[in-house]
Amino acid sequence: MNACNELIVMTRDDAAEAVKRYPVAVLPLGATEQHGHHLPIGVDIFLAEALSRRVCEQTGAILLPSVPFGYSWVWRDIPGTVSLQQHHVEAVIKDVAHSVSRYGTKLLVIINGHDANNTSMKYAARELEDELDMKVVYLFYPNMSGIVEKYCDSELWHGMIHACEFETSLMLAVKPEYVQMGKAVREYPDKPNLYGKSTISLGDLSRSGVYGDATLATKEKGELMLRLFVEEMSQLVDEAYRETIGN
Template identity: 55%
Template structure:
């Protein structure tokens, strides 16, 4: 049986929740990822991990949120951004809806780094709700896995359209990746971005922050297995 709520009837959904009262909400984005990756990269990745985790634990996957906080790409074609407060409200509304149906834990699996702050605030808003808890997962031990599997350095710790994301996408959805358009770009460090409000879209010509040309499916598969294993373990611990 599918683990995705969008393919379940109301009865099938209720049956799954009665057995294991945990729902997973994939959080993604629709934003530029250079000229070689699709706009939906973060959503594709989040959904992949959500399904893998659900298959291993018995959780049920909700439809992914395809929009996130993408203000820094607001001027790049195809990019869509939500205000942080709007996104926070949506997460809380989803949690409140799930609580009415017996879900005890809502696990957010995030594929878009900039969603992290909003996720934190949403989990805090719901924390005092006695009927449901909200949890947030990104890539577990990311810095360690980057050091172990990637050849190129990140751009000041940020992963975007780089070797890391390109490798994951080559492993999960290779048909969406145009490697002949992959480039390496490390924009100059700009205080206006790190300490001010300048959008990242003004810093990079290609939209790549790092070296996308180093991406391979082999690296992606290795990291995916490690992340998936950690996420499964974390969900089991949370819901024990």
């Protein structure tokens, strides 16, 4: 296992050497929004950072500073939420990519902790394909549905994760000091017929901010799932890098 190469603590000489040694950069992409009464507002940041750090330790990639804001429109009226417009998230990703490509980075890996950022990642990567000679890979909990089905005891709310057993378990593994399990609840709100076809949003449906059963979360489940995600992500990074240098 490699030590984590954190760009934020490097000198310019350290950065130049790290890029020369393994020209792969990992960008943690998070969000600042509510996650029920039992989890901190920074869940998506903490989880993206934890996954990214472990992937960098496994692969030798450079860990970029995290993007702490994402597209969080559905929670915009709840105190603590900070939301960027979707095209702004895309623009931030593209600016980061253009920046790191200028000094020799060959592969940018985006590790996302927030579902609503996925569209921005996809379209940013597509545009960058035509703009840069650098590959971009974007990852969001690969094989999540299978892992949740196997290792979690509760069902997801219509396939979505938010402050549920899944995220709470991961947080117990990553930042247990910020989890208040005494406030964890189970809530499966009704899904209106117009949900997904109108401006009805998650913020309109749940009283607690939880979608699923957070009471069943454990640190052991979180550690197991975290390890599986890191293994899969690390393999994908190595595969993408081999394809990049092979071109």
